[in-house]
Amino acid sequence: MDELRIGIIGVGWPGQRHIEGYQKHPNARIVALSDMNVATAEQVKAQYDVEGATVYGDYHDLLASDEVDAVSICTPNFLHAPMAIDALDAGKHVLLEKPLSNTLADGERLAARVAQSPDQRFMIAFNNRYRPDSIVLKRQIDAGELGDIYYAKTGWLRGAAEFSLRGWFTQKNRSGGGPLIDLGVHMLDLALWFMGNPRPVSVSGSVYQAFSDQMRASTGGDVDVEDLATAFIKLDNGATIVLDVSWMSHIEEGDLVYSQLFGTKGGAKIERNYGGAAGRAERMTINTTSGSGADRATLVSQPTLRNTQASEPMFMLHESFRGEVADFVDSVLAGREPGATITHALDILRVLDGIYRSAESGRETILDAQMAPDVATAAD
Numbered sequence: 203m204d205e206l207r208i209g210i211i212g213v214g215w216p217g218q219r220h221i222e223g224y225q226k227h228p229n230a231r232i233v234a235l236s237d238m239n240v241a242t243a244e245q246v247k248a249q250y251d252v253e254g255a256t257v258y259g260d261y262h263d264l265l266a267s268d269e270v271d272a273v274s275i276c277t278p279n280f281l282h283a284p285m286a287i288d289a290l291d292a293g294k295h296v297l298l299e300k301p302l303s304n305t306l307a308d309g310e311r312l313a314a315r316v317a318q319s320p321d322q323r324f325m326i327a328f329n330n331r332y333r334p335d336s337i338v339l340k341r342q343i344d345a346g347e348l349g350d351i352y353y354a355k356t357g358w359l360r361g362a363a364e365f366s367l368r369g370w371f372t373q374k375n376r377s378g379g380g381p382l383i384d385l386g387v388h389m390l391d392l393a394l395w396f397m398g399n400p401r402p403v404s405v406s407g408s409v410y411q412a413f414s415d416q417m418r419a420s421t422g423g424d425v426d427v428e429d430l431a432t433a434f435i436k437l438d439n440g441a442t443i444v445l446d447v448s449w450m451s452h453i454e455e456g457d458l459v460y461s462q463l464f465g466t467k468g469g470a471k472i473e474r475n476y477g478g479a480a481g482r483a484e485r486m487t488i489n490t491t492s493g494s495g496a497d498r499a500t501l502v503s504q505p506t507l508r509n510t511q512a513s514e515p516m517f518m519l520h521e522s523f524r525g526e527v528a529d530f531v532d533s534v535l536a537g538r539e540p541g542a543t544i545t546h547a548l549d550i551l552r553v554l555d556g557i558y559r560s561a562e563s564g565r566e567t568i569l570d571a572q573m574a575p576d577v578a579t580a581a582d
């Protein structure tokens with residue numbers, strides 16, 4: 203196979219980013235679009251000039267088509283596991299938006315189904331790994347610049363004025379939770395990936411609903427999820443992660459996203475903020491402390507990235523989707539595992555579920571006793 207024929211299920215904002223990614227890949231062709239809102243799918247087809255693609259209202263019809271080799275599933279969280287299982291049953295390769303599922307039980311069901319079809323590729327859409335700044339830092343880590351990373355501090359915090367979510371996002375039975383499952387999933391994946399994917403063994407967390415009234419007023423609907431979560435996560439190599447996430451909080455920035463790594467030879471921080479009083483900035487620093495005097499802190503700057511970013515708005519974001527989609531297409535065509543596997547996605551879902559359980563019980567949640575074996579290995 204030298205061309206992968208793609209179907210997109212759900213053509214909202216992330217579905218459109220996937221479309222742009224496939225359109226930039228020389229060996230991918232979008233042949234089908236599906237959305238329960240057919241008018242939206244037709245409008246997206248015209249807007250992105252997806253020539254020749256068939257539009258389906260029911261995704262089952264898209265899955266029944268022999269013209270489709272692989273699908274991107276970009277629908278609300280509660281549809282992830284059932285749709286991905288249907289797609290695997292129909293023989294398709296699957297790129298699934300985060301999180302794996304809104305519930306751990308459904309996530310485990312999907313992981314078991316993925317393990318049954320080792321020749322079908324399954325990838326979870328952790329696009330933040332494919333940001334150019336993440337890639338540069340990961341290369342430095344793999345080259346040993348930071349030594350062993352024993353602590354990571356990471357978060358995605360939104361200011362009180364930024365909230366604009368609607369519908370299923372604020373309903374736990376359909377989303378699985380608030381900012382923890384929505385934004386925390388990205389930051390946990392990045393931290394674990396930077397650290398070499400150690401397995402989480404225990405979590406302790408708290409969740410807060412300080413802005414429920416504002417969220418209800420804004421959505422005009424039900425709100426039963428947290429607006430802020432914080433957690434302490436222990437990993438099987440002795441390292442730890444501290445996480446904080448919010449959809450609404452009293453911070454200076456509109457949107458503050460950060461990953462800070464503490465290694466035996468060096469440290470690193472990627473930080474970006476948008477909006478709010480703090481303005482807009484994206485920066486990455488890598489500091490090594492092996493020298494002395496002025497050499498003690500070495501700032502690794504990325505002038506090439508900065509120049510490109512300045513000339514192309516949202517460069518990092520668009521690159522992240524292009525790189526993610528390219529990894530998926532290339533992994534299918536080469537018959538290799540993609541970067542972000544079902545094992546990574548399930549480990550993170552266990553952590554998220556463990557944090558919610560810890561918040562409810564007031565105790566630490568132990569994960570190791572119930573930790574699944576590496577799913578990809580189990581399939582072999």
Ligand SMILES: NC(=O)c1ccc[n+]([C@@H]2O[C@H](COP(=O)([O-])OP(=O)(O)OC[C@H]3O[C@@H](n4cnc5c(N)ncnc54)[C@H](O)[C@@H]3O)[C@@H](O)[C@H]2O)c1
Binds near residue numbers: 213217236237279329
């Ligand atoms: N990676 C990222 O940066 C990123 C960003 C935003 C959202 N997401 C993820 O993408 C997913 C979708 O988020 P969203 O904000 O686009 O949600 P959304 O509610 O806008 O839904 C996306 C699309 O799916 C369609 N849809 C809903 N039910 C369907 C069905 N049964 N069959 C076919 N289409 C259906 C909707 O009509 C809509 O066009 C979520 O899981 C979210 O976590 C990821």
